[in-house]
Amino acid sequence: MDDIHREPVTYEHYEHVRGPFFHGTKADLQIGDLLTAGRRSNYRPEVVMNHVYFTAQTDGAGLAAELAAGDGEPRVYLVEPTGPFEDDPNVTDKKFPGNPTRSYRSTEPLRVVGEQTDWTRLSPEALQQWRDRITAMADERAEIIN
Template identity: 80%
Template sequence: MTQPLDEGPFFHGTKADLRDGDLLRAGFRSNYRPEVVMNHVYFTALPNGAGLAAELAAGDGAPRVYAVEPTGAFEDDPNVTDKKFPGNPTRSYRSSAPLRVLGEITAWTRQTPEALQAWKDRLTALRETERGEIIN
């Protein structure tokens, strides 16, 4: 893996209730393709991007955004970068090493119900195409 130039801070969105010091690990089902067990844990340098991921995450809990720090090497997320889109406009990353939770962040913008439904509709449509395949 090539270390990206981004130095953070970094964020992870989820519906899990986490505590400072918890470790987020790979090996769980994808929020976007539940039949896929992920080899990486994903994060972003944009709190609102993590917020969107939290709102789209599986589960019944409240969407939450956590400040996180990688404990090992990480790379640009190929699901939203050069293999699918030019550059890394979402400042999204992934790591096979755990992420350490530093604390919950509450200053992020929630999606409107209409915008959230539009994202869900896009994800449903993507699942039916090759472009929706997860690079794991």
């Protein structure tokens, strides 16, 4: 999709966006499980998130899985939104023009419909660089639009 002519995704206008959609986590989930809002942020653990986040890019979900809190194995799940969703304002037009990461969020649950196993794992060095960026963001008190 050409981001110059991209239609913004809002709770009132989201039907034009097609999956598949993915969610990265270290949780061990089963098909049919629901992912819900109300979890602590992976980037600022003192913040409880009002949304559940997902993407249309497997490697984006893989990055989220590797950065997720916890000791479990990083996993990428194929998910279906159960209600309306919007562009993730933490990246859309804030860090990247348009929504090239195809990142979204919803206040409604996501249903797990499968697990995606063919995503690109980060090298230990690249993962550490991402963790360092997140620490720097937290130190700078970067705003999370919740």
